[in-house]
Amino acid sequence: MPGRAIIDESNTFFYGETNLDGVLDLVSRSKKPVQELAWASIGNVLTAIQICEAHDRGVLVPWNSWRHEFYKPMGTLHDADRGGFIFAPEVGFHENVHELDFSSLYPNIICTRNVSPDVIRCSCHSDREDVPGLGYSICDDQGNLVDVLQPIIDARDEIKAAIRREKERDNPDEDRLAELEGRSGALKWILVACFGYQGFSNAKFGRIECHEAINAFAREILLTAKQRLEAGGWRVVHGIVDSIWVTPDPDLDDEYREDLETLTTEITERVEIRLEHEAHYDWVAFVPQRESDAGALTKYFGKVAGHDEFKIRGIEARQRSTPSFIEDVQRDCLERLDATRSPDAVLDCLQDAISRLHAGTVPVKQLVERNRVSKPLEGYTQNTQNVAALKRARDQDLAIHPGQDIEYVVVDDEKSSRERVALAHEETESYDASYYETQLVRAVESVLAPLGWDRTEIQREIAETRETDLAALTEIERC
Incomplete structure (x- = not known):
């Protein structure tokens, strides 16, 4: 590469999300110059990798997207126009919960089911119904999207294995870890985007039928996993697209419950995609929606078994706009909830934080x-x-x-x-203490909502505490 390569840190996705090693890994796969790749979108880089594959196959690359959507009856259009499967979370506090994830579900569906724009709904097998629920056929010839993604999937699996080996060493090489994690992160973004890009109207090699077929396979796989887990004595408390949370069925004796590792192995073999044990939690709390009793799909928090850490998703402590003071208070509330299982302890933490706010002692x-x-x-x-x-x-x-x-x-x-x-x-x-008090109450509501507390009850409890404290202070002054 002649001359210099310039990466503008204020206008780069891959360098910001990974590091230089991640960028260079994708340069080798896409053949894009490093400074072009640094500001390119994920779809842009994916298209470049596909163009390299087309070149190796001796296939002409279209100047613009040209694959029109095939005709389909209204009934098929209705069935196809759906996303991944979702089991509404059971709002509340659940103990002894296991989280299971399908490894790179959508990319692996593409590779194991041969979902590719050049082979979906082929004319040579139009009498077959290979896609569940939609009746689309898939040609026996391997599609070009499979040839693009399979090396990336394999490479990321090898990199993740290398990361595990490095971390298990007595003195891990931090520079080596940074390199591996940067490369893994870069490949992850390509795999994350490959599914959605099939439905993008301007994708050179995209096709909406691929997008629909991938979703159809994903729904079938998650339902298969749910049915087998329930038959094995586990109750599903939440599931979304490629993840599923289970807890032992309380109506079944332990002796009749099948081992979870055995079940995940069996499901893996059945669906041909690895189902991994992501985490074991002492407890998990699923948060309801703000204006509804229904569970919020991506709002939950839990205590990881055997560790001091919490896994937090969707609530204020994970939101980039949240001030550090409110984040710290919410994390303190989680600590107290874990230690006491008592809403009163959480409310004491809130009351203390509000007192500091109004006293003006918060930096x-x-x-x-x-x-x-x-x-x-x-x-x-x-x-x-x-x-x-x-x-x-x-x-x-x-x-x-x-x-x-x-x-x-x-x-x-x-x-x-x-x-x-x-x-x-x-x-x-x-600062506006009343405004930040409202934000504090909102953050504590996220912690207590799984236990049945809403903002009105929290504010009522705070008001009663204030009145009690004021009455006690007045009595002391009288004395």
């Missing part, structure tokens, strides 16, 4: 919110906090572009002007 830097700007200032129609922050930035000749982050502290949320916030770098001693 302002711990209340900084970070939000991503989605459009130019002129594009906003509502006076949001982001707008107030962008106005302050403009006044200070600071250019904040769409896609970049802006950081600020809420000073007075009642205002709609730029005085509503202060930018993170500005010197300010004040």
Whole structure:
């Protein structure tokens, strides 16, 4: 490669999500120059790898996408227009839960079922119904998408095995680990995107029937796993696309329950895709939706068995905009819930945090919110906090572009002007304690909602505590 290669850190996906080793791994597979690959999208790189495969096969590459959607009856269109299978989570607190995941489900469906744009609904096997529920045929000739993805799947499996071996050493080589993890991360993004890209109208090699077929196989596989696990004495408490959470069926004696490892091996052999034991939890809590009793699909938290860590998904501690103070309080609440199983202990933690807020002892830097700007200032129609922050930035000749982050502290949320916030770098001693109290209550609601507590009950309990404390203080003053 002649000359220099420049990676713009403010405009790169792969370098930001992985590292230089991950970028160079994809350069070798896609043949794209390093600085082009650094700013390219996942689909762009996937297309480049497909073009390399087409070149090796001696196949002409279309200038634009040209594969029209095949005719299908309305009934088939209705059946095909569905996503992956989802079992609504059982809201609440569940003990002794195991999480099982299918390894790279969608890429492995493509490779094991030969789902590829050039072989789906082929004319030579039009009498066959290879795709469950849709009746699409799949040619016996191996598709080009399989030849593209199988080497990536195999390479990532080898890299993950190398990572495990390195970590098991007495003195792991940190540089080697960083290299392997960067390469694994880069390949993961290609595998994550390969399914969705089949339904993208501008994909050179895409075809909507591939997208539909992959979903159909995924639904069948998850249902197969559910039925076998339940027959083996395990109760499914949640399932989404490629993951399933199970707990021992309380109505069945342990002696009649089949070993989970044996079941996962049997399911793996049946569906030809590895079902892995992802984690064992002492307990898992599934959070309801904000305005409904139904379970939120991607909001849960749990204590990993044998470890001091929690696995957290969807709640405030995982959201990039959450101030560090609120994140710390929510994590403290999880610790107390784990130790006591008592909502009262969690509410004591909340009350202490609120008292510190109103006393003004919380450092302002711990209340900084970070939000991503989605459009130019002129594009906003509502006076949001982001707008107030962008106005302050403009006044200070600071250019904040769409896609970049802006950081600020809420000073007075009642205002709609730029005085509503202060930018993170500005010197300010004040903050809107009432606003941050509301955010705290919201964060604690996420912790207590699986136990049946909502925001109204939490606020009522806080109000009663305040009245009790005030009455006690008044009595002391009288004495």
